Amino acid sequence: MEKQKEKGHIHPITYVINEIAQTLIEMGFEVALGPEMESEHYNFDVLNVPRDHPSRDMQDTFWIKGLKEMVLRTQTSSVQGRYMETHKPPFKILVPGKVFRNEATDMTHDFQFFQIEGLVVGEGITLAHLKGTLNHYLRKLYGEDVQTQFRPGFFPFVEPGVEIDMVCFRCKGKGCPTCKQSGWIEILGAGMVHPNVLEAAGIDSKKNQGFAFGPGVERLAMLKYGVEDIRHFSSGDLRVVNQF
Numbered sequence: 706m707e708k709q710k711e712k713g714h715i716h717p718i719t720y721v722i723n724e725i726a727q728t729l730i731e732m733g734f735e736v737a738l739g740p741e742m743e744s745e746h747y748n749f750d751v752l753n754v755p756r757d758h759p760s761r762d763m764q765d766t767f768w769i770k771g772l773k774e775m776v777l778r779t780q781t782s783s784v785q786g787r788y789m790e791t792h793k794p795p796f797k798i799l800v801p802g803k804v805f806r807n808e809a810t811d812m813t814h815d816f817q818f819f820q821i822e823g824l825v826v827g828e829g830i831t832l833a834h835l836k837g838t839l840n841h842y843l844r845k846l847y848g849e850d851v852q853t854q855f856r857p858g859f860f861p862f863v864e865p866g867v868e869i870d871m872v873c874f875r876c877k878g879k880g881c882p883t884c885k886q887s888g889w890i891e892i893l894g895a896g897m898v899h900p901n902v903l904e905a906a907g908i909d910s911k912k913n914q915g916f917a918f919g920p921g922v923e924r925l926a927m928l929k930y931g932v933e934d935i936r937h938f939s940s941g942d943l944r945v946v947n948q949f
């Protein structure tokens with residue numbers, strides 16, 4: 706008998722991107738896209754990261770040989786400037802895409818991964834809107850009983866910046882090796898858009914406020930599916946992806 710052909714299916718990372726995008730689209734967000742090969746201008750300058758700022762090194766950027774001031778984007782935030790220059794607030798966008806970091810790989814770091822950026826700009830936007838949006842989307846992804854905590858964090862393009870933790874999915878907060886006994890797992894960074902970022906795009910920061918968030922999709926997927934090593938997702942090993 707002829708061997709039955711195996712059917713293809715959607716990659717787990719695509720599943721997670723689709724699920725998040727669906728939730729945000731239901732909340733009125735629109736999809737925006739930008740190039741993976743990006744200018745320093747959009748990847749750093751307009752995001753309030755000065756030329757001599759250590760975060761340009763901290764992010765371990767891939768520079769393009771032979772092309773002046775071009776990089777492989779280190780963050781989907783690079784689309785913020787492009788979008789804000791050409792659209793008037795209010796707007797809500799989501800930006801899914803691949804980003805690149807020139808760093809050694811280990812179980813939780815890879816040199817390429819996906820982010821799904823969210824950006825909301827308009828009059829009277831506050832941190833409470835950010836909190837409400839993120840809590841809603843994390844509940845959709847992980848279930849209604851998700852618990853989060855917001856801590857201060859630093860990113861040059863937001864002020865104030867926050868880091869968001871979720872109660873450890875493994876021990877439910879009791880403490881275990883996965884959460885290093887803290888009961889919490891860091892899931893993403895976010896914050897209120899820095900006035901300099903709005904002004905760089907020609908948006909009046911006295912009148913408009915905004916928030917942005919940019920989780921790594923692989924990280925969200927690792928927590929959702931209990932995958933221990935981020936590198937499994939891009940390994941091309943069908944024994945891994947066929948489990949989903």
Ligand SMILES: [Zn+2]
Pocket residue numbers: 873874875876877878879880881882883884885886888889
């Ligand atoms: Zn734990």
